[in-house]
Amino acid sequence: MTVPSLIASSFDAQRAIALANETFDIEAAAVQGLKSRLGEGFVRTVERVLTISGRVVVMGMGKSGHVGRKIAATLASTGTPAMFVHPAEASHGDLGMVTVADLVLMISNSGESQEVAAILPVLKRLGVPLVAMTGNARSTMAQHADFWIDTAVSKEACPLNLAPTASTTAQLAMGDALAVALLDARGFRAEDFARSHPGGALGRKLLTHVSDVMRSGDAIPRVMPTATFSEVMREMSAKGLGAAAVVSEDGALMGIFTDGDLRRLVEQGADLRAKTAMEVMHANPCTIPAHALAVDAADLMEARRITSVLVVDDAGRLCGAINSNDLMRAKVI
Known part of the structure; x- marks a missing residue:
């Protein structure tokens, strides 16, 4: 026709x-x-x-x-x-x-x-x-x-x-x-606009906090400073964050060990089998407060060229972890 x-x-x-x-x-x-x-x-x-x-x-x-x-x-x-x-x-x-x-x-x-x-x-x-x-x-x-x-x-x-x-x-x-x-x-303000548009991209960026999307509790990859290198690797593999936090007995954050640290140590030919978490970690890791906006976490990752960041409470204790995949699932990025 x-x-x-x-x-x-x-x-x-x-x-x-x-x-x-x-x-x-x-x-x-x-x-x-x-x-x-x-x-x-x-x-x-x-x-x-x-x-x-x-x-x-x-x-x-x-x-x-x-x-x-x-x-x-x-x-x-x-x-x-x-x-x-x-x-x-x-x-x-x-x-x-x-x-x-x-x-x-x-x-x-x-x-x-x-x-x-x-x-x-x-x-x-x-x-x-x-x-x-x-x-x-x-x-x-x-x-x-x-x-x-x-x-x-x-x-x-x-x-x-x-x-x-x-x-x-x-x-x-x-x-x-x-x-x-x-x-x-x-x-x-922009925050007021976001409150009337919670379903939009702006609302997600201005209303979603790190605490809303971070991994918490047992989902946080963490080890004690005396943990063996094998224990560190098992924790990283089990939690799938590409990193493990090193914390003291009272929960204070001491350092972090990442996939990038592992690659650098392997390239240096270091004998990792006898190493402890304290020996392989790097201190003063990049952190973000739990009350910060999730979009701030995304900006921090981009600026530092990292894919995950540890979350701390007001006392500076480890309380969570977040990576770029978490932010993508929340549609923040």
């Missing part, structure tokens, strides 16, 4: 490229144009959001609604509790999600969204602070809002000047600007 081509015979590749470039120019100009109109409405909105004990409730219809969902998600992930409520659903019960502790951010390019206008009287009676993000200062939304944020654009990127393109790009950029201003005002 022959599948008909979806490419029209009149398709002009050069025109497609030209329209794409024009879209970039128009939308870039729309975003740049926001800078000259950024003023009191933006600042007062940031100040008001910082004072509320509830959430930022974002509302918008159509494409503005899609943008609103993204703005709510960005706010929530950067320290400002937020959620999206669909204006049409709000008229049928979802308005109960909005409380006097919240602030409502309404998004509409025209500012005349019927679904939003229908619930404005209820929001006003509730006494919820209202912010209108719109391109029309004389619109119903802007006139009823406590604060107005100007997101007007001179034209859409759509050749028909109809489909929301530049206007939604401007709304999205303004939402990001709000989120950035708020996270800075709150002193939001």
Whole structure:
């Protein structure tokens, strides 16, 4: 069965490229144009959001609604509790999600969204602070809002000047600007971001500690300083770390013997059979605290060009061991 081509015979590749470039120019100009109109409405909105004990409730219809969902998600992930409520659903019960502790951010390019206008009287009676993000200062939304944020654009990127393109790009950029201003005002840190993204790579790097992934207890390869060389090798082979820690009777770390040490001794022609752990180890081994981040262990291994490191507690006693395979299994590296 022959599948008909979806490419029209009149398709002009050069025109497609030209329209794409024009879209970039128009939308870039729309975003740049926001800078000259950024003023009191933006600042007062940031100040008001910082004072509320509830959430930022974002509302918008159509494409503005899609943008609103993204703005709510960005706010929530950067320290400002937020959620999206669909204006049409709000008229049928979802308005109960909005409380006097919240602030409502309404998004509409025209500012005349019927679904939003229908619930404005209820929001006003509730006494919820209202912010209108719109391109029309004389619109119903802007006139009823406590604060107005100007997101007007001179034209859409759509050749028909109809489909929301530049206007939604401007709304999205303004939402990001709000989120950035708020996270800075709150002193939001990378660690805070990681806590709201525990399943992501950043979350693993900033929330996973050495103690979470290290080998502990009997899994730690360790020997006494009087152990024979054969005992050292059996411990290394049994634990599969490529190294063995040498500890005193009270658990104090004295040294370490590694696969690399073994190769160097063999190359030197040393008679290893009569050696003890104390004689073959090297003192002052590289260690890392158990409370350190796992990513710090990865950085340490890379800097020292080693594949494993011993873990110590606050008193400096051996309490664990970790290697690059452990970090890879934890998806830290």
